[in-house]
Amino acid sequence: MKEELKNLVEMATEEAKSIKTENDYLNIKSKYLGKKSKLSEYMSSLKDMTVEDKKKYGPLFNKIKNDLEALFTNYYENAINGEEKITFDPTIPADEKNGSLHPVTIVAKEITDILKNIGFMVLEGPEMESDYYNFVALNVPKNHPARDMQDTYWLDNGALLRTHTSPVQARAMEKYGAPIKMCVPGRVFRNEDLDASHENTFFQLEGMVIDKNISISNVIYVMKGMLREVFKQDVEVRLRPGFFPFVEPGFELDCSCTICNGKGCPTCKNSGWIELCPCGMVHPEVLKMSGVDPEEYTGFAFGLGLTRMAMMKYKISDIRGFNSGDLRFLDQFNVR
Numbered sequence: 171m172k173e174e175l176k177n178l179v180e181m182a183t184e185e186a187k188s189i190k191t192e193n194d195y196l197n198i199k200s201k202y203l204g205k206k207s208k209l210s211e212y213m214s215s216l217k218d219m220t221v222e223d224k225k226k227y228g229p230l231f232n233k234i235k236n237d238l239e240a241l242f243t244n245y246y247e248n249a250i251n252g253e254e255k256i257t258f259d260p261t262i263p264a265d266e267k268n269g270s271l272h273p274v275t276i277v278a279k280e281i282t283d284i285l286k287n288i289g290f291m292v293l294e295g296p297e298m299e300s301d302y303y304n305f306v307a308l309n310v311p312k313n314h315p316a317r318d319m320q321d322t323y324w325l326d327n328g329a330l331l332r333t334h335t336s337p338v339q340a341r342a343m344e345k346y347g348a349p350i351k352m353c354v355p356g357r358v359f360r361n362e363d364l365d366a367s368h369e370n371t372f373f374q375l376e377g378m379v380i381d382k383n384i385s386i387s388n389v390i391y392v393m394k395g396m397l398r399e400v401f402k403q404d405v406e407v408r409l410r411p412g413f414f415p416f417v418e419p420g421f422e423l424d425c426s427c428t429i430c431n432g433k434g435c436p437t438c439k440n441s442g443w444i445e446l447c448p449c450g451m452v453h454p455e456v457l458k459m460s461g462v463d464p465e466e467y468t469g470f471a472f473g474l475g476l477t478r479m480a481m482m483k484y485k486i487s488d489i490r491g492f493n494s495g496d497l498r499f500l501d502q503f504n505v506r
């Protein structure tokens with residue numbers, strides 16, 4: 171019986187491939203599933219079987235019936251759809267709704283274009299990163315307390331989802347050496363609880379310049395120039411001390427509030443300043459580990475929050491809209 175059933179299914183499967191029309195479909199259905207079909211014969215023989223056989227064959231017959239039915243319908247539908255494609259009328263006007271760029275993409279392009287104009291390369295790095303590039307090469311050895319600053323998603327294979335775009339600092343120095351001017355827009359991941367201003371997946375833009383005689387005044391100059399272009403107005407910047415193991419000295423860079431021009435408003439919490447990005451002089455150890463001689467070269471780096479920039483530029487108050495895929499949110503940025 172098992173053998174017979176197997177043959178039956180094989181034959182039906184083979185024959186199903188030749189379904190082209192509705193007639194083929196109805197014929198094959200009646201042949202294999204109709205009242206006079208072999209399968210029906212088997213099914214009616216159920217009543218004469220022992221209880222044990224009934225339990226064994228009842229469900230099996232049903233399954234074969236359902237499977238074949240689905241198979242025939244599937245072939246039939248494919249045949250019809252294929253036919254539809256052939257009769258497709260290319261003169262019918264297309265749906266005119268255009269897609270749009272994501273707000274972070276717009277801001278990333280704007281900023282990388284500005285930096286490209288002053289000689290920066292635009293680079294990429296992997297989102298699945300090694301412990302070495304995400305931490306060790308950035309002067310954060312194993313068991314260093316600074317690792318707690320970044321809530322890391324570790325992967326089963328020992329790698330991690332990069333917590334910042336800074337690993338590309340090391341990758342770029344290894345690959346291109348010094349002098350170098352580069353920027354890296356990219357997605358980063360942190361194990362954070364979500365709320366209106368926290369996401370576990372967001373975007374940064376890393377910038378780094380290594381050359382002879384680079385000092386912190388170069389950071390100020392580049393950032394001021396860049397922000398002037400982005401916000402289409404002059405902005406002031408100021409530095410406050412900040413700690414990151416891969417820069418020395420390290421700073422938090424603030425810019426004058428573009429909403430109230432420094433007079434004080436709810437956005438800048440009446441301080442007139444907005445915290446924009448951490449930055450600093452690349453730590454000599456970091457240069458050394460990536461093969462750049464700290465006696466000869468110095469450099470600065472900054473890590474701009476791209477998602478934050480997009481929020482400022484488009485006055486978006488809830489960060490969760492960015493990754494929601496909600497078209498009502500995304501359609502507002504209909505720039506192509």
Ligand code: PHE
Pocket residue numbers: 333334335336414417420448449450471472473474
């Ligand atoms: N990578 C740091 C962060 O994401 C930011 C940073 C970049 C700080 C470059 C200094 C220099 O927290």
